[in-house]
Amino acid sequence: MDRAIAIQVSHLTKTYDKHTAVSDLSFEVYGGEIFGLLGPNGAGKSTTLRTIITLLTPTSGTVSVLGHDTVREADLVRRLIGYVPQERAIDRFLTGREHLELLGALYHLSKAEAAKRIAELLKLVELEEAADRAAKTYSGGMKRKLDIACGLLPDPKILFLDEPTLGLDVQSRLRIWEYVRMLKARGMTIVMTTNYLDEADQLCDRLAIIDGGKIKTLGSPTELKIGLGGDIVSLTLKDPSKIATLVAALTKQPAMRAVKATQTGLDIRVESPEKALPAILESANRLDCQLEFIEYHRPRLDDVFIAHTGRSIKDDVPMEKEAV
Amino acid sequence: MKEYWQEISALTMRWVKRLSREKFSMLFTLVQPMLFWLIFFGNLFQRAADMQVTQAPDYISFLTAGVVVMTVLNNGLAGGVDLLFDKENGFLERLMTTPIHRSSVILSRFIFVMTITSLQVLVILGVAFLFGVQPATGLLGIATILMIGMLFGVGLTAISMAMAFSVKSHGDFFSVLGFLSLPAIFLSSALVPLAGMPAWMGFLARFNPMTWAIDAVRPLILTGWTEALPHVGMVVVVMVIFDALCLYGSAKVFRRAMG
Missing domain, CATH: 3.30.70.920 (Lrp/AsnC effector binding domain/regulation of amino acid metabolism (RAM) domain)
Incomplete structure (x- = not known):
């Protein structure tokens, strides 16, 4: 393939105390694609993601983002990426707009530049009306939208989404998928973790199935299904x-x-x-x-998952908290 | 440098905004307990306390220095709480993925806690004034009291933040807090001068940095510069050592926690 490599993970291993979270992981993410890390809880996908976005340092191996090493050039990498964490990382006392203003300052945007981007983002995620209300009044779906707006504020080259639709109701979920597709259409590279097979199937251009800290298989959903x-x-x-x-x-x-x-x-x-x-x-x-x-x-992605890990993904996933 | 300042001021303003939205809890959890100590404890022990022992015109004027330093102690030890919540709900992680100097988060917290503490100390001194306590050293004395408070507060806040980054849950954090705070108050000259304590308590209180702070603040309020200056000189030395130890220890924790 002659596509530009956006992220290069080589022989990444991360251990905590004696527990090995990921072991000898290698893969590439290409520019402009939606890349998925699929696996049950505790499989190592969050660890992998957090290493790529400079929150964790590898025990061994290297990760480079757009050619920059995530340890030596962490600051540079941070300027190029946006992150939407798994938890609703929201300060309930701040308004939506204040969240974005804070991040604007942390990305060193000028007031004018920040105001312009914030207006655009609030419109994009349809939070204009709620923008000046404290975040504690937001619904789960609104918080998620604010999270995504926060991730997009730095106008990142690569956006990282950690379990973007975990615990969301069906409608919010479809909305988030729509955003992700639209961002890809704008040329953004997107890396996401998920433990929803349908989400991976619907959204990802390529995905890696991770289980027990190792990549079991990697390819486009179609390739993986045919591969069976x-x-x-x-x-x-x-x-x-x-x-x-x-x-x-x-x-x-x-x-x-x-x-x-x-x-x-x-x-x-x-x-x-x-x-x-x-x-x-x-x-x-x-x-x-x-x-x-x-x-x-x-063959469905379920079959792919079972064939490569020997069990169903649902075995390890706790009951979903579905919003009513 | 401009970027650094932009980060610090934005983060500091966030703490201010949070506090301003929690006016109610601020009033009841921060200001009031200290005023209770001053107003109720101070007046309650008016006749029970021996003036020969306290060497003060009345108990409340003796107690003021103690309450001032207790305020610094409580604010400092609680200074890491908000970071603890940030750590638990993932907000800290979000901050850590932005291209900021790691120290900005810590510094913003110091600035905020020091400012709030100073304001509270001024409130305490104001209320004490209503009960007839006039600082003997005047405005310059009050400035000196604030400086001592900040010197003590820096070390305490550093401990608190380091604890916030190290504990497994906020339950642990608050138990340690409760465990530290009251003994620190009783084993100091806040309520009773060292000379009036049982020998073993007086001995232990001597190793409490709080005692040194109180012993410098008290003559600034009660007697005057001649009495106070040697104590002030001493407390600066003690606090510089205390802060250096706290900052050295916590810097290691910060570096590990924030990369």
Whole structure:
């Protein structure tokens, strides 16, 4: 690929005391793309993100952002990036506008320059009306919007979002997605962590699946799905004792790529449904395996995740706090 | 340099804005307890306290110096609380991703705490004045009292901020605070002069920097310059050492916490 590299992570390892949070991570983020770090809680994605944005120093390995080392040239890196933290990092006593004014001063903008940008950002995130109210009166979605405005204030080359839609209601969530797409259209590079598969699937140009502090796989959502090798036919059998017989019969057939027994039936990876489906049905009939249910689907990101980590992402995610 | 000042003033103004939105809590948590000490304790012990021991015309004028330094102590030890909340809700992290000098956050806090403390000390002296306590050394004496307060406050605020960065939760922070503050007051010359204490308490109080501060502030209020000057000279030396130790220790913590 001849695209410009925005972020280069090489052999990044970060340990706390004896616990290794990430281990020997290497990847690149290209200019202008939305790059996702996907993984369950505690997988190491936040640690990775916080190292890139200079909040943590690597135990070993290096990270460079637009060619600048995040340890030696931390100050330079900070001037190039915007960050939207995972917690609602809001001072409840300040108004939305005061948050942005404070950051304006911390990025050393002149009063006039800051006022101009603040007006634009408040309009962008639709907080103009609430701008002069204390942030403690904001709803969760409004706080998130303010967070994003804060992240955009320095007019960053790269924007970092840590779990941007965690705990948001569906509407706010879609809104945030819209912003992210719009920012990409303006040419901004975006790096985000998420533990929502649909979010990664919808938004990210490329993503890295991280689990246990390591990258399990990396690519565009489509590449990752194709990489699994074909579509999936799931069978549920009326009589589970026949599963083994059917597996044996199907495994030898050329149209099947992989056949796997599950609790209630079989998961079969197939190259093309046209050839595989009749063959499967024929075998099932011949062996007198009555089918309870048959499902055919293109691989989803869930399947990618399970294939690479051996479990579902939901296993480790605590109950979401959905706003009512 | 211009950028540095822009950062510090913006961060300091944030503390001011926060406080101005919390007028109620400011009134009740900061000002009032100290005034209670002065008004109630000062008048309550008027007859119970032995004038031979306190060497003062009345107990409230004896107590004023103690309350002034107690104000410095409490404000200083609580000086890190807001940073603690910033750390817990992620605001500090947001500040740390901006291209600011790491020291700006710390400095803004010093400036803010010192200013608030000085204002409170002035309020205490004003209320004491209403009860007939006239500082013997006049306006220059009051300026000297403020200077002593700031010298003591810098070290305390440094300890408090270092603690804010080190503790696991704010529960820990407040328990340590409660654990430190009252013994520091009782084991000092705030309420009773060293000579009037049981020997072991008097011995311990001698190692309390608060005692040195009070022993300098008290003659500034009660007697006059001739009595006060040696104590003032001494407290400056003690406080410079105290501050140096506190700043040295906390600087390490700050560097680790903020990179």
